[in-house]
Amino acid sequence: MSDSTVEDFLKSYNPEVRQLVLKTRAVVLAVIPDAIEQVDSPSKIIAYGFGLKYADLICAIAPYKSYVNLIFSQAAQLPDPRGLLTGTGKRARHVKIKTATDIESPGVRSLLEAAVASMTH
Template identity: 45%
Template sequence: MNQNAATFLANYEDVVYENAMHLRALLLDKLPGITEQVDIPAKMIAYCYGQKYTELICTIIPSKKGLKLGFNRGTELPDPNNLLEGNGKISRYVVILDKGMID
């Protein structure tokens, strides 16, 4: 997990890289003191307050097709606009289609 985010994201298409880096900058700006961990086996970047996944807040999940912003305990979040997707017992995610969705 010592690989940095930019190097990890460089393996993806330019649009995925650019959107992920933009989202990353926003998360680091809006969540002061957050810890960023690149998880290569899980193919994601985790953001938490601490070093354990139990302290996980959210994740950036890149793929060939695009980008997702995942939320730990997302099932507990209010979602009046039905933006959250996923079938897991705990987490949910938002599909990021373009940079405009990040701002």
């Protein structure tokens, strides 16, 4: 995905949220460098997976007015010893990212690594 497509998607968000999205995106792509990145404007997310179908989805970034959710599509089965995941979905859960420090948490990287491992086994 080109940076310009992501930048276009983020134009309607305030600078702080844009920076949180870009920081979150950098961490996601560092952990999953071969992920396919898709901007889904109607759903207001940037999705990452090993294919284009929902079954291939690893995670997604969902910007809001003052924070970003990092959504894990199969989080109910992921180990979460730090208790970062929130939500009550049957499968999906999210980590709320309010500051750049939140995305730098080792727990977030561990969740991303576990999500990738669960997709490749």
